Structures are given as structure tokens and as C-alpha cells.
Amino acid sequence: MDRRLVGVALVVVALAAVMVVPALSGIRSVGTPVAVSLPVPPAVGDCVVRLPAVGTDQGQSPPQVSMDRLLLGSCAGAIAAEVVAFWPDESALVDAPRSRRAGPCYPPLAQYAGLTLDATSTGAAEPWLVEPVSWRPTLAYQAFLVVPTDLERRAGRAWSACAIAPSGGQDYRGSLNASFGIGALPAGFGSCWTPDASGRFGGPGDCAAPHTAQLVATGWTGPYGPSASADIVASCRRVAARVMETADPARGGQLTFVADRMGGLASRWSGNPSTLGCFVVSADGRPLTGLVTGIGDRPLPFAS
Known part of the structure; x- marks a missing residue:
């Protein structure tokens, strides 16, 4: 046999041995396993x-x-x-x-x-149950x-x-944390409205923009039947005083109060039409450009 052919055959056999022997014993790779890093879960206040x-x-x-x-x-x-x-x-x-x-x-x-x-x-998540209307402050x-x-x-x-x-999806500054009780509720979490030509409230809109009314609470009369309209308005005034944190929610007649079924008050109300609404309204139609929530005795946010 030609020596060159023999040499080629030996090279082929050697290469085959290099490829087959490791496969028979299992392919090995050198390295150190690394654990996958999972993200840190969110925390309250983030x-x-x-x-x-x-x-x-x-x-x-x-x-x-x-x-x-x-x-x-x-x-x-x-x-x-x-x-x-x-x-x-x-x-x-x-x-x-x-x-x-x-x-x-x-x-x-x-x-x-x-x-x-x-x-x-009765608790932070419960409505205020003392009034003839069970009110829940509006966010x-x-x-x-x-x-x-x-x-x-x-x-x-x-x-x-x-x-x-x-609810409007806009960015805001400040924090919701304990904001309701200190008058620091970011304006984006308010519910602000303006009457249309028919007198019904249209909205809600941006509370940082001019408006003439703020929905401060919604509620229901519960299983005891409907309350008289005058009683509902009086109850609205009292709950508004608590939301505003003031003994004079009308501010000497600068504000007034409107309370009734949202289905009759608001033209674009998407919730239950029988829900009661409590609105704080500019008495003379001057526009507001902020919230009355937690305002205390500070000046009302009338547009200048």
C-alpha cells in the first residue's frame, strides 16, 4: 500500500477518535453556575x-x-x-x-x-355612617x-x-400618603366639574384647570329608604365641612352645596345613577383652580 494513503488513513482514524471518545463519556464544559437575579418586589410607598x-x-x-x-x-x-x-x-x-x-x-x-x-x-375603608346618608369621601x-x-x-x-x-392618567407631584387629612391631596385625585348650559354638571375634569364645583363625597341612603332632599343637602354640608376641615364650609356665602342623585345632577356620570353626590359649588360662578379638600381656613383657590 502507498505510504501516503496509509498516512492519510491514520490521520482520519485519529480525528475520529478525538470526536467520538468525548461523546461516549459525555460532553463536559468548564464553568460556574450563576443564579438568575429576580427583581425586588415593590413596597408600600414606592x-x-x-x-x-x-x-x-x-x-x-x-x-x-x-x-x-x-x-x-x-x-x-x-x-x-x-x-x-x-x-x-x-x-x-x-x-x-x-x-x-x-x-x-x-x-x-x-x-x-x-x-x-x-x-x-368605623374604619378607614368604611363610609361615615352617622349621617342619614352614608357618605364616602371622593378620590x-x-x-x-x-x-x-x-x-x-x-x-x-x-x-x-x-x-x-x-383617574385621568396624568402625572402628579407630591404624595397620596396621609394627604387627605393635611390638605395635601394632589389635584389629579380630585373630581372637579362645571355646569353646562342645561345646569347639569359636566365632567369630571382637571382640578388644576378652572372649574366651579368639586364632588367631595358620594353616598347612598341604605336600606332605610330615601331621605328628604333638604336633609340630603344639610348632610352634604356637614360632610363637606369635615372633608374641608373647617367649621364654615360656605366661607361666608362664597360656596354653596348641591346634593342629589348623580343621574340627575351629572350629564356624564358613569356610575350607578342612584348614587348620591355632594358637590361644593362656587356661589357666584367664579372659577376655582384647585381643591377644597382639607383646605381648613386657608384662602379658597379662586382663579385670579
Whole structure:
């Protein structure tokens, strides 16, 4: 046999041995395993600086948002939402008290914002039950149920949290935390209205923009039947005094009070039309450019 052919054959056999022998014993690679780094779950008081565009017609109340679709950041500048509740697992979420519109988010929101009217309240999440109308102070908000990412869920995480944003979706400055009781409620969480040509309230609109009325509470008469209109207005005036934190909610006649069924008062009310509304209204039609919530004895925010 030609020596060159023999040499080629030996090279082929050697290469085959190099490829086959490791495969028979298993392919090995040198390295050190590294654990996947999971994001830190949100905490109560964290600020959200970016929220995804999420519609409210998803059949969920509130809509779910994965943690990787929002961005936490500094509370010092403009923010989109605040985290007001955290549940470590599914059982804690299931056991949480709920409301019809905001699911488990309203009770912790009420506590976070300081939504109590006085010591006679039965709890931060309960309406004020002393009046003939069971009033609940108004916050214009959108709740989002924040859930772990797909990667976190595969790793066994099942926490959930609630983020609260203004209902209009605008960024704001300041904080919801204890804001209701100290007159520091960000304007985006107010519900402000202006009468149209027919006299019905149109809105709600931006409370930082000119308006002539603020919805300070909604309520219902409960199982005891309807109250007389005069009693409802008087009750509205008293609850407005508590929301405004003043003994003179009319401010010497500068403000007045309108209370009735929202279906008759507001042209674009999307809730139950039989819900009662309590409005604080500019008596002479001068526009307001801020909230009366927690205003105390400070000057009313009339536009200059």
C-alpha cells in the first residue's frame, strides 16, 4: 500500500477518535453556575414613574399589570402612581377586603391616604355612617393590580401589589400618603366639574384647570329608604365641612352645596345613577383652580 494513503488513513482514524471518545463519556464544559437575579418586589410607598397604557375594560377590576411593564423611580419629581398595598402570596390577596370597583385596592388606599373623617368613622375603608346618608369621601383614581413577571412566577413567586394613579392618567407631584387629612391631596385625585348650559354638571375634569364645583363625597341612603332632599343637602354640608376641615364650609356665602342623585345632577356620570353626590359649588360662578379638600381656613383657590 502507498505510504501516503496509509498516512492519510491514520490521520482520519485519529480525528475520529478525538470526536467520538468525548461523546461516549459525555460532553463536559468548564464553568460556574450563576443564579438568575429576580427583581425586588415593590413596597408600600414606592413611586411608579411609568405605567403602561392599560384599558379598564379588560373584565378585571382592577386590571393586572406585570412588574416588567412599569417602572419604579424617585418620588421627588413627577410620578404616575404610588404603591399603597402589598400581599406576599395568593392566600393573603384572597383574604383581603374588597370593593366593587377597585377590588382589594380601596381599603388600603383609604388607609394610605388618611381617608377618615373623624373618630366616629368605623374604619378607614368604611363610609361615615352617622349621617342619614352614608357618605364616602371622593378620590378620583385608577387602581392597578401589579403581579410578578413570568420569570418570577416560574421561580415560585406569587406576591401582588396595588398601585394607585389619578383617574385621568396624568402625572402628579407630591404624595397620596396621609394627604387627605393635611390638605395635601394632589389635584389629579380630585373630581372637579362645571355646569353646562342645561345646569347639569359636566365632567369630571382637571382640578388644576378652572372649574366651579368639586364632588367631595358620594353616598347612598341604605336600606332605610330615601331621605328628604333638604336633609340630603344639610348632610352634604356637614360632610363637606369635615372633608374641608373647617367649621364654615360656605366661607361666608362664597360656596354653596348641591346634593342629589348623580343621574340627575351629572350629564356624564358613569356610575350607578342612584348614587348620591355632594358637590361644593362656587356661589357666584367664579372659577376655582384647585381643591377644597382639607383646605381648613386657608384662602379658597379662586382663579385670579
